[in-house]
Amino acid sequence: MLIDDAFVLIEDYSLLIEDPLFLIEDALMLITNPLMFTEDALLLIIDALLTEDHLLLIEDALLLFEDALLLIEDTLMLIADPLMLIEHPLMLIEESLLLIEDALLLIEDHLMLIDDPFLLIEDYSLLIEDALLLIEDSLMLIDDSLMLIDDRFLLIEDPMMLI
Known part of the structure; x- marks a missing residue:
């Protein structure tokens, strides 16, 4: 099974050598998803400022920011190697x-x-x-x-x- 996986990985790398933009396109699509999280986080902060429970909502928004940044970091690591x-x-x-x-x-x-x-x-x-x-x-x-x-x-x- 690991040998099959290795051949799949070699095949994937050969595709990347032929068309490195293939990986960059995928990465850009992956990065847009965390950016949507940051947009949601900003909307949460705006909502928080308009409500009584603003501290809890801001905390939730910051957690969303953190998740988005971790997702971007994971994506960039995956692109790098x-x-x-x-x-x-x-x-x-x-x-x-x-x-x-x-x-x-x-x-x-x-x-x-x-x-x-x-x-x-x-x-x-x-x-x-x-x-x-x-x-x-x-x-x-x-x-x-x-x-x-x-x-x-x-x-x-x-x-x-x-x-």
Whole structure:
């Protein structure tokens, strides 16, 4: 599945190389949507000044401004480098694999320390169990990261999902 996604991404990049305006047009359309949020925010501020609950409405308007700016920032990042969206989950996977490696080394160290397995097995079984739990947590983190990468590839394919 990831190989298919990679080929889709390569195909998308080849389209961008052929027609870089394609991405710029999409980006401009994406930026107009947050601008509509800012327009709504300004209308909220005007309404707020005419009502008694003006502080609450102004606060809502400022939140709309913040959302609009975050959306513009996300859009600009997507324009700059769509692969940035998958760098973070890939780093999480790398960290998880390092945790798994550490846990396996811990298990190996404990097994080497056991001279008489019947005497020390209780003590070390708890440490080994902790290491196995660390591996399980790391595998779940890898799974979550892979799902995040998959979501980000979908976002790269269809930036309108940001809205």
